[in-house]
Amino acid sequence: MKDNIIEFIKDHYRTNEFIPLHEPRFDSREEELVLSTIQSTFVSSVGKYVDDFENGLRDYTHSNKAIAVVNGTGALYAALYHCGVEKNDIVITQALTFVATANAVNQLNAECAFVDVSKDTLGMCPNSLAEFLDSNAIIAEDNKCYLKNTGQQIKAVVPMHTFGHPVEIDKIADICDKWHLNLVEDAAESLGSYYKGRHTGTFGRYGAVSFNGNKIITTGGGGAILCRSEDDGVELKHLTTTAKQPHPYKFFHDKSGFNLRMPNLNAALGCAQLEKLTKFVLNKRQLAEQYEQLILNSPYSFVKEPRESHSNYWLNAIICEDIVQRDDFLEYTNRNGVMTRPVWELMIDLPMYKNCMANNLENSRWLAQRLVNLPSSVSVDIL
Ligand SMILES: *Cc1c(COP(=O)(O)O)cnc(C)c1O
Numbered sequence: 001m002k003d004n005i006i007e008f009i010k011d012h013y014r015t016n017e018f019i020p021l022h023e024p025r026f027d028s029r030e031e032e033l034v035l036s037t038i039q040s041t042f043v044s045s046v047g048k049y050v051d052d053f054e055n056g057l058r059d060y061t062h063s064n065k066a067i068a069v070v071n072g073t074g075a076l077y078a079a080l081y082h083c084g085v086e087k088n089d090i091v092i093t094q095a096l097t098f099v100a101t102a103n104a105v106n107q108l109n110a111e112c113a114f115v116d117v118s119k120d121t122l123g124m125c126p127n128s129l130a131e132f133l134d135s136n137a138i139i140a141e142d143n144k145c146y147l148k149n150t151g152q153q154i155k156a157v158v159p160m161h162t163f164g165h166p167v168e169i170d171k172i173a174d175i176c177d178k179w180h181l182n183l184v185e186d187a188a189e190s191l192g193s194y195y196k197g198r199h200t201g202t203f204g205r206y207g208a209v210s211f212n213g214n215k216i217i218t219t220g221g222g223g224a225i226l227c228r229s230e231d232d233g234v235e236l237k238h239l240t241t242t243a244k245q246p247h248p249y250k251f252f253h254d255k256s257g258f259n260l261r262m263p264n265l266n267a268a269l270g271c272a273q274l275e276k277l278t279k280f281v282l283n284k285r286q287l288a289e290q291y292e293q294l295i296l297n298s299p300y301s302f303v304k305e306p307r308e309s310h311s312n313y314w315l316n317a318i319i320c321e322d323i324v325q326r327d328d329f330l331e332y333t334n335r336n337g338v339m340t341r342p343v344w345e346l347m348i349d350l351p352m353y354k355n356c357m358a359n360n361l362e363n364s365r366w367l368a369q370r371l372v373n374l375p376s377s378v379s380v381d382i383l
Contacts, residue, residue, distance in 0.1 A: 001298045002332050008294055009338050009375055012287070019375045021339045022214045022315065027383040029275065033268040045241075047264030049271050054224070056274045061191075061199040063207070063226040065233025068219075068262035068270070069240055072188040072210025075223035076104035076158070078260055079206035082236050083182035085110050085155045090147060090357075092132065093158040093186075094124040095346045096364040100210075101160055101186050102347045110155070113357040114348050117364050121306045122317075122371075123167030124159035125363065126175060132359045133179050145179045147357075156182040161190035161200050163373070164216070164314035165306055169195050169203040176204075184208065187226070191216050192281040192312035201226040206236075211266075216280055216314050217273035219266040276383075281312045283378045288313040291374060299325065303371075316374045317343075323369040330372060343371040 013019050037043055050068055057066035069075050085091055087109040093101050095114035105112050113136075116128035138148050145154045157176050159167045169185065176183040187193075187201030188210035194200065201207020211222035225240075227233035243257030262270075288304075288311075295302040300318040305311035320326035326342065333340040346364050347353045 001300075002329060005294060005298075005374075006333060006336050006338050008290070012290070012379065013375070013377070014380060016337070018337050019339060020377070021341055021373055021375055023377045024213055024218045024273075025276075025280075025378045025380070025383055026272070030269055030272040033272045034265065037265050037268040043265040044263050045261055047267070049264050049267035050262055053219075053262070053267040053270045053274065056271065057209070057224050057226070060274065060277065061202055061207075061226055063199070063202045063228065064230040065227040065237070067225040067227065067233060067237045067240060068267055069223045069225060069260040070262055071221050072208055072212060072223035073100040073104055074240075074258075074260045075188075075208035075210070075225045076101065076184065076186060077107055078236060078240050078258060079184045079208055079225050080104060080108055080110075080156055080158075082232065082239065083156050083184060083205060088152055090152050090154040091156045091158060092129065092154065092181075093347075094160055094364070095348050095358060095361045096122070096162065096343065096367060097160045097186065097347060098188070098344055099347065099350065100188070101158055102350075102353055105158070106352070111152070111356060112347065112353060113154075114346075114353075114361065115359045116361050117162070117367065118168070119363050119367065121165055121167045122162035122303065122367065123165065124157075124172060126168050126171035128359050129157065129172060130175050133175065136357070137179060139180060143180060145181055154179070154181060156184050158184050158186050160186035160188070161193060163303070163317055164190045164193045164312040165303070166190065166193050166195035166200050166309040166311065168306075169200070173203050188223070189215065189314045190312060192277055193314075194310040196308050197310075202228065204228065205232065211270060211273075216284070216312055217270070217277055219262065219270040219273070222262050222266050222270060224262075279382060280378050283382050284313040284376065285311075287376065287379070288316055291316050300329075300372075314376065316376045318372050318374065319367070320370045320372060326370055326372055339375060341373045343368055343373070
């Protein structure tokens, strides 16, 4: 069976060379826009591509404003900062995620609390979130949410759409409303994914997207903040661009801002990539369907998009029966020229987050031992 999978992958990507997990695809359009940026000399913080890219993202996702920034971690950081997350506050996220989610919280000197994921979505489990709050939180007279035992304020909840598969974001949003918590979606992996017809990252106050080289589209490095409120968006754009008041030559900054703006050179690449996004999602969904058929008669099970969602299938994944079978699969495929990868270590098992609060993490632990990602780049021949 492992050989069937390897053969299928080599055939699909038409190569006998080592097949990476995810690589970007460019054609002459990327060259054209990047070259025109270089020739114009506007490679840095001034130029039209940042505006074009932001408007394109806003229209694609139907959010009210999109802000292009230097990376996805920066997008999460700025969004949480604008929600008022500060020293000693608590931010609830899922234990099974890429480390950037927790790092953004830590960089604000706030603390993570980890809840479990659901086996159906691989993302934050609404029941686990509700249970954590019911047992540990109170809403005080000031109408704010606090941890009962330490008195720390809980400011935000950050669910992550794992591998592009949407979490049950409407249930999570209801819980956040009930407990007066800000909802910030880590949509770094889910550009092009929808839940009940609505784009991921647009349910919360903010959604953070990433355009790192391994994501569905790339700007080299980059990220974006999707904003539900245009007013929030205008403030946050100001904050991420050194809080400079517009003026032809004077420098007046009205608060301590950040320099998180995406350079025009990267945005040019992003504009060319965004034109291809719809085609990329379609191609990835076709590959997922083929993987699903192939895995059908195997000891592994294929991770399918959750109910009522339309996933971008950024990274395809299978679930092995146990950790022994997983390690055997990883070893065999990587040795035979096909890159496969286990999922991330749980955040609570990393040294810097081991003392954080956590709920029962049964599903996270179960998945962490069994999940394997398969090569998921867009086909070479669709451009
Ligand atoms: C890629 C990613 C990010 C952001 O990564 P950057 O490299 O900073 O753009 C954040 N969260 C998750 C879950 C990611 O996969």
